[in-house]
Amino acid sequence: MRFTLFAAAIAGLCACSSGDVPTPTGATCPPEGTTLTYDNFAKPFMEAYCTRCHASTLHGADRHGAPFAHDFDTEVGILNVHEHVDEQSAAGPDAINRFMPHDGMAAPTDEERFELGIWIPCRLGTFGRPDARPVDAATPDAATPDAAVQ
Numbered sequence: 001m002r003f004t005l006f007a008a009a010i011a012g013l014c015a016c017s018s019g020d021v022p023t024p025t026g027a028t029c030p031p032e033g034t035t036l037t038y039d040n041f042a043k044p045f046m047e048a049y050c051t052r053c054h055a056s057t058l059h060g061a062d063r064h065g066a067p068f069a070h071d072f073d074t075e076v077g078i079l080n081v082h083e084h085v086d087e088q089s090a091a092g093p094d095a096i097n098r099f100m101p102h103d104g105m106a107a108p109t110d111e112e113r114f115e116l117g118i119w120i121p122c123r124l125g126t127f128g129r130p131d132a133r134p135v136d137a138a139t140p141d142a143a144t145p146d147a148a149v150q
Ligand code: HEC
Pocket: 046, 049, 050, 051, 052, 053, 054, 063, 064, 065, 066, 067, 070, 081, 084, 085, 088, 089, 100, 101, 102, 103, 108
């Protein structure tokens, strides 16, 4: 009897905790592609919700704890850690990830999270190399010093 209650409690807990762990969204680029681009979507998305902590121009306490090499003020910066971005803040068939931002300030709507889930795989391309950097990703230049290191 005690065991049954325990098992039931665990089962209940598991049901309630879905969505508590960063999960790959499983989002894919639709066959027809997308009209979402860096300029019309990802850039304003990141500027509205992420770059107040995650920017290459921010250092020390100004990052509010945002980890090294997670800078979203350039397209390359986003794509370099696209799996993390997906698991923290995008939405798709397998998960709606609302972990970021975590400061209770301006946050994307779920609809915007689904758009992020689509923009990432469409931007990466479907050449069987999900980790490959897109050929025409922002050209390394003085504005993106990190890109030149790669
Ligand atoms: C208020 C500051 C702040 C904002 C705004 C913010 N983050 Fe973060 N982010 C953090 C901190 C602090 C961490 C490290 C602790 C953690 O992972 O919870 C982090 C970690 C991350 C990580 C790394 C997690 C890992 O796998 O190691 C990713 C990816 C991320 N954030 C994406 C985003 C995205 C995308 C946005 C915008 C939608 C965003 N963050 C907005 C502070 C912020």
